[in-house]
Amino acid sequence: MDFRWELVAEYGPFFLKGTLLTIGLSLASILIGGILGLFIGLGKMTKRKLVALPFQWYINFFRGTPLMVQILLVHFGVVPLFMGTTNAIIAAIMALSLNSAAYIAEIFRAGIQSIDKGQTEAARSLGMTRGQAMRYVILPQAFKRMIPPLGNEFVVLIKDSSLAALVAAPELMYWGRAMQGQYMRAWEPYLTAAAIYLVLTLSLSFLLTRLERRLATE
């Protein structure tokens, strides 16, 4: 197998552009999906069954159907519906956010429910409202426990953002496929893309481990 480094070098600027967009897509989706996920998780936890039901089905739908289908639906259906025309980057961010929100919602719910009931009772017995107890007592503790599963979810999200290539969002995988199309070669584009994804996911894991250690109370 001969590996043609000069082709990789030639595509370097495109890979760089693609990597930046991959990071951008992932960050935007983590942020939007995180906020959305918190509300969906809280919604699913409400005691009233009828209120919780739509949130439950949101999670069922986005976890139970392929992300690829969701991206195509958003790109060719949802975005044109609101904007008249479609936009690959917006569609990718939207689909990834909606999808990750479902998983993040479950992570939030599990995290919050893992905190002992006595914590809420102590906070409420001091006169705090439900919201204050959640904000100052439950969430900070739950958040610490949620870091490892959230880290997993973010790693998955970075990798899944490669599916945005399907709708021609010019992220990393898009340029990998373009390179393959231009030179009819497999190893150079895909090994390069794989290496870059690996650097991204490993850096993220490293950062999360550091964060986890900093939040330790002992």
Next chain:
Amino acid sequence: MIEVRQLKKSFGHNEVLKEINVMVQPQEVVVVIGPSGSGKSTFLRCINMLETITAGHVLIEGIDITDTKTNINQVRTEVGMVFQQFNLFPHKTVIENIMLAPMKVRRVPAKEAREKGMTLLRKVGLENKAEVYPDSLSGGQKQRVAIARALAMEPKIMLFDEPTSALDPEMVGEVLEVMKQLAKEGMTMVVVTHEMGFAREVGDRVLFMDGGVIVEEGSPKELFENPKEERTKAFLSKVL
């Protein structure tokens, strides 16, 4: 100060409290004793609505907390509670545990809350532990911090739910000492406990509960030395 009228509490079909009537006077220390499962903890938790009340009324300083119009958070600032399992906030240092509620609920400035917190820590003998996390404290120290945390809201009533039951025997004394001090200062207290010595020494009145009712009540002297009911006698013969 506290008036409990015909209080009933059920969990599903299981009736845990069957018509409880109690009056607690200002500065009175009422001790609740009884076998486990008698409903004494549930009774205590109904006083600040940590349990929803199935029927009846609970009045705190004349305010009916079972009334849906009552702001329960407001009432709870006047009613401190100490739990068997301490329930300190593990992500906050000792002093932060104490400062949190005054700052967020009463809007006390941080500096003032800290000074007040340090005064309370001195009172429970733990001013040197202000900056550590609860995980590094012993059980007795944790419970003393929990008492200081409740006192920081300057409550008029303190509820104690088996405050020494989760402690190693050698640590029970230091917690009871703080509670005795509090009683001496005139705090109105309702204490659920298995510490008969404490009940006898500090209690103004003792309630004996069994099967969801108050079987007998009286001064510690009457109740311990001259119990009238068979169930009280049977219980006391086991624990004394």
